[in-house]
Amino acid sequence: MRWRWVLTWLLCAALTVGLIIVWNVRPKDIGDAASVVAAVIGLFSVLTVWAWRRSPRHGRSTSGQVAEAAQVLARQVRRQWQDEAVLRQLFDPAPLPVLWSDCPLPDVSDHRQLIGAPVTCRADAPQELAAAFRSLPRRRLVVLGPAGSGKTTLAVLLTLALLGQRDPDDPVPVLLSLASFDPSRDSVQAWLRRQIAADYAVLADIDTYGPSAIEDLLAEGRVLPVLEALDERPEAGRAAVLTALNDTLDPHTPLVLTCRTANYTTAVTEAGVLTGAAVIAPSPVRPDDALTLLRLATPPGPRQTRWDALAEHMNQNPDGTAAQALASPLMVALARAVYADAPGDPTELADTDRFLTLAMVEHHLLDSLVPTLYARAHRRDPSGRRWSPQQAHRYLIHLAAGMQRQDTYNLSWWQLHRWVPTLAHTWSRPAAWTTLLIALTLLGYEAHGAIPGFPPRERGVMVWYMQGMTAALPCMCWFAAWAAVRPRLSTHRFSGAVLTALCGGAAFAVPGMTFNPVDVAPGWYVVGCEAVTGFAFLLVLYTAGLPVPPSMPSRGSITLWRWHHRLPRAVAIFCGTTVLTAAALYIYALVVRPMPGASKVHSSQRTELPWAYGLTLGAVVGVVQILFYWLRGTTTAHDLTAPASAVRADRLVTLVCGGAGVLLVALPYGILAALGNVTPQGQVTGDVVRELAAMLLGVGPTGLVLALAACSWPHYTAARLSLAARGRLPWRLQAFLADAHRLGILRQVGPVYQFRHARLQQRLAAQTRIPGPRPATARPGSPSSEPTSS
Structure with a gap:
């Protein structure tokens, strides 16, 4: 929130100072002072309300919303793991009767006075599992065992047993993998919030459950984290995880943790035992x-x-x-x-x-x-x-080898671009997007000339524009990649969008001043590029996101579910965005000359933008913002997060983003093209509709490419097609993965797939070696460590 307020003040202060300088240089235009000041004040007011509206932490969820969120979370967790238990055949014909009892190793559990009586339970007795856990004074349990001893199976069975006997006030057990937790970058609470929001996206619906539902569930002890596979963390990070759990969680917070015995023993010697936790281990199967x-x-x-x-x-x-x-x-x-x-x-x-x-x-x-x-x-x-056994086996070998090379047990489809060198590196990915932009712009330019009745093409304008965009797009991609690893910028969407748009607008101006000297002072030329091109960039960036592969895919759907809760905010978004856009263009028309290539207006006369044009553009932008607000924030309580549904949701967001990007870039340029045909009396000559249509073909691809670069699905699709063309993956990857999941080769954890057993992944990967980019450092879930349990 602080970043938004600071940027709002800085932008408005810089704009006001710049206008004062203009008035001092040209005192004859003092009559426009009142209009400019009014526009600045109006712009500041709208920006302030807009920044306040977009703050994700404004307000708190009510007690009723938190209670409803807990019930919905319990239903979703139960559905998810019941379906997974059926696919894993955990109850067919019955769970394997593994006996679990207190671990005999010394110094791995807390003092007996804190953990209560010895624990003994059987995996095939759900009521016994739940009763044994509830008998613990602090309800904290560590499940140890060698690889393949059934720790994950026990975690699933315990989760379902607790949900089957859950009272409304009991905490909801949520099974999460520790592979993605890095204590050096996240606190335990922040990581839990992010994982729950990713796996159970319905709770992120602010209109239904309020802005702090997940945070309140964790703070009030309504969530029981079942943290699986501490051993999937790199060896150096396991002790740090234990330290973080002890230091940041209340000692009475219920908790379940699973880990291989040898890894936990090593971590305990460095970080100490998990406070208040009993430790159990399995007996061999008879x-x-x-x-x-x-x-x-x-x-x-x-x-x-x-x-x-x-x-x-x-x-x-x-x-x-x-x-x-x-x-x-x-x-x-x-x-x-x-x-x-x-x-x-x-x-x-x-x-x-x-x-x-x-x-x-x-x-x-x-x-x-x-x-x-x-x-x-x-x-x-x-x-x-669709696939023969030989084909399926070959594809699974390549999948396992690729996951080994990426040092992960999670097959996250939105991270598949890391497997392709062109898309994996920060320096090469912008080159690929710029190449696509040039190709689409040239295609639109040729289509423009082939349509009868369209305004004549101006080659100089096209060259000037392509030079600017060839410089602007890579700069924005590189800056976005830099900002994505900066916590303060990556967590403030508005801040990142503004700074990236300013970077793109400045880069756009460089080729014009270098290769095509304009008849405008360089300083004012940069201001003009920022006011038009930078503003168009800002519209796309704030709507779609920064042009860098996102850390998580987008979620949402177009539905009328609980529409009456969303309608007031949607109306406020429309009105605020309309006024903001109209004010910005009106200010530009007052202080900046028309864009290069437009017909010249006499220097003693100032071209004013009719408010109708600014309001029309603002209305279109407002409709786009409403659509994205409705799209991204809508996930019903019946939607379970799964890889295939996550791909479909992100694809929908991508397609809407692409279409919106075309409009958001083309319309400001269309308005300025119309400005070039405004007479001193304020009358517009020429066909404005055709000017706008021509801009859709000429500059629309910029918005399209910028929006595509900000979404997961285009990166995933490019990587999937590239790997499929080389025979390493099937063309219908999600169908293949779903089929392998049904057969029991893969298991599903939220939006990611994992191999059924870590040893299976390692055994398949050992059968081939696939060249490709390796990460510089080990990622969470590194399979360089020994395999986890089943």
Whole structure:
């Protein structure tokens, strides 16, 4: 908020000083003083109200809104993880009966007086899970275990158990991955707010739940964070996460944390234990329990006898590789997919000559998983399969290798551009957008000349404009990339848009002064470029965002859901934006000469812009702002965040942004083209409509490209097509990922996909090496560490 007020004062002060200088130089124009001062005051007033209106933290949510947000969050979390549990077959036929009890390791849990009596529970007893957690004095729990021991499964089962027995005043368990948490950049509360808003976008609806619903839910203890996979953080950052949890959260805040035993032990030696938390670890799966589950998952018939043969071998060799493998929930799940759900023969695991070590059994099951699942799906529906098992396996290998190279376990579709060097680097991405802009501008220029009745093309104006835009667009992209990593600028949308627009307007003026000397003083030429081109840039940048790949995709939909809550603010947006735009153009018309190429007005006469034109342009801009306010802020309580729905939502925002960008850049230039045909008596000559249509073809591509560069979907689409053309990904990537998710190869966590098991990702990635850009530093969720549990 402070940045908006400061910029508002600075802009208006600079404008007022500049006008005073003009009056001193040209005292004959003192008659216009009253109009200019009135316009400045009006502009300041609208900017002030507008900055106040756009402050995301103005006001607080009511208690009723917070209570309603908690109920909606509980319903969404329950739907999300019930669907995921079905796909992971956690209840089919029943959860694996893994026994969890107090961890025997010393110095990993807090004092017994703080954590209460020892904890014992079974994963296949939901009521027992919930009761064991509620019996903890502070309701804080750390779940430890080796890789593949079922920690994630327990977290999902505990989340569903708590939701199934939840009273209205109980906190809502929310399962989140710690892979994206960096304590050096975010506080725990800020990260939780951002993750909840990303995974459950409906809570960001200010009109329904108020501006502080998520913040109030966290502050009032209405959210129970279930933080998964501390071991997915880089080794150096695990202790920092524990320190942040202890230092910034109230010791009585309910919390669940999962981590591999070795990683947690190391982190505790540096940061200390999690305050007030009991620590549990699993017992190995009993052979009888594993075989019972595998038999129940196998259809009745002759295939059941194969499990009998394996059971006999395990009884005779209790320390053999087969018995050791099936003591892990991960291996039991893999054995089910390879043998129980498919016509495989589990007796091959008894071949001690083939499987000399436990690692060899694990590699065999991991290597068999993908071909087995796709072959089974192909047998069930051979005509409806888009990809053969061989194709699917190859694509998954490339996906896993790409994720390994990016040091992440999360397949975030909006980050796919990092896999393509041209789109990944800050210096090359602006070049690609500038090339597209030149191509579209030349195409529009040629179309302009081919349409009968359009004003004649002026080659000099076209060259001047393209030179300016060729300088302005890269400068704005580079500045936006710089601003995106500055917390104060990246969190203030208005500040970033103003500074980026000023940078673009100044860069636009440089080629005109260098290669095409104009008959205007250089200082005033820069002012003119800022007032018109910079103002057009500002309209697009504030509407679409900065021209840099966003950190999260856009959400929203066009719906009339709760329209009566949105209508008053939409009317205020329209009125304020209309007056603001009209005032800005009116000031320009009073103090700046017409743009180069327009017909000249006598220097002793000042060209005034008829208010009708400014108000018309302002009305169009106001309608665009209403549309984006309605579009971005509307997500119903029935919308679950998923990768495919996130892509569709961002694509809708992108298309609307692109169309709005064309209008927001073309209309100011069309108004100025009309100014060149204004007589001293204030009458407009020429066909204004055709002038505006010509501007849509000539300068409209600038707004289109600028808007596209600010959205996730164009970057994702360019990267997807580039990788698909090289055979590394399928052309229909989201359909392929959804299919792999249905088959159980991938799992879905909010808007991202992950491989079903971290070991599966690592095993697939080891089968190929894909050249591509590597990050300079390890990102959260670095797979350079050992794999996480299933």
